[in-house]
Amino acid sequence: MPTVRAFLAKVGTGFAKENATAQEPGASARFNRIGGRSRQALFARYMVGRTAIKETLCYPADVVIEFVSYPLAFMGYFFFVLAMAAHGGAIGGDAAGTSVSALITYFSIAWMLRMIVDQGVDGDVAAEVQSGDVALALVRPLPLAGFFFARFVGLGLARLVYYGVPAWLLLTLLFGDEIRFEPARLVWFLPYAVIAFRMAFEIQFAIGLVSFFTFVNQQVSWSFDMLVRLASGLIVPLSLFPPVVAVWLEALPFQYIYYRPIQVLLEPAPSNVLLSGLAIGAAWTLALHLLNRGVLALALRRHVIYGS
Template identity: 25%
Template sequence: MLSAYMDLIRIRFLMMLAYRVNYYSGIVIYAINIGAYYFFWNAIYMDEEVIRGFTLAQMTTYVAVSWMARAFYFNNLDREISNEIRDGSVAIQFIRPYVYLVVKMMQGFGEGLFRLLLFMVPGLVVVSLIFPIEFPSDPKTWLLYALMLLLSFLINSQINILTGLCAFFIENIEGMMRMKRVLVDLFSGVVIPIALFPGWLAAIVQWLPFQAIAYLPSSVFTGRTTGDAALQALMLQVIWFVVLIIPIWLLWRAARHRLFVQGG
């Protein structure tokens, strides 16, 4: 069974490889986004050395790493699940000898692995040649960040799966998917670091899983979060990963008795 799941990762990776030129252009687009943020924050800082615990160098690194990490953990599992529910092909998955939700996770990981090797890593190299990015010098920081990045993918994929499963109960979840994407980008800290949120909003976000996707790993990478605080950030990610399994399992259990086919 494990080898079958590994094959799913390999197949999705090869499928993505067929469209690799699109991702080369994506590196340019992401570099432009990072450049816009770089000049924006340069204007904000002016004569300030530190804003809410971020130096300008840390902020530049945070922006670059957050956007490039997004290339790895981003996927469209919610749309894939929604489409399979709409056309009824999900019914076939119920009789196959594997767990449907694990299949989607493995497919998403295959896509993420492709984005990591052919988008995130080369993109980060290109951006580091253009903007003043400070990479960690401690190998332990790199190792911790790699683990946190994997958890970022898992948590983001769980949120996408939760959104996609709503298609069992709502005929069209297009609006929900768009809202989810905005919430993830905003409250994960990709657009603005959570440390810069108003106090009341930052307090609310701390009780949501979104910060575990981008803000916590990027804070560790930039050196803003170190030592025991970095390990606590990792444990918070693990907690959210475990917690999100519960609503996914409950929704999947209810959905299996709810399926109806809209097409044919």
């Protein structure tokens, strides 16, 4: 059975011969001298992201359903928090400083972030592996991870414009008295949000790579997604966990998807603390990226193509 790497070597050789005959003498050298390869790679990523946005807008019903479903899910949190507060005062006690307003703001931002980053990359990778299309995907002029990240960026922008911002406006209209944060803290929130965006991709891509080894990974994906929801603070802020559990969860990277970015908006902190948090989050993201590259290389070495 030919491996994926051998298959790509054959296909790549064929493409190289076609390109050599199609280009004018010296055209490739001149193009490379002016940075053509870099621009070509950037343009390829742009086109992938643009295609992802167009695919999103092809089905207006999906846009409407997504827009409605997340605010509805958030409203469940809203009434749950109100009911707890009505029967027990401030959540976690007055000493904890967790007011109803803080929790409402926390969950509204958390679900808006989830609308942007929860794109099911793991399912897309698994589908290509299970169907065998991963062999063709690897022939693209972009590496597999680069292709999926370009799509992730395009879909993220589309979801921000068509889901996130409208949902935020709707929540502000409905619960504006309870959603409060200082706009000046957005300066620190944005770099944390960028780290959250990239880390969410790396985690989803890592789960998708499991399909190279197990072929069917729906249960793995579902179970890990529930773990990430819990450990990232999407379901319950980490500060409300028992201290022993909170210490363990704060040692994991998942907190940088939801909990840390939102805390930057809700709780003031010295600049040196915020900078160290950014450095740790960036280090975790880089570690996940390198881990994914290593796992993907191992997966391609052992993956087998059936058929011709």
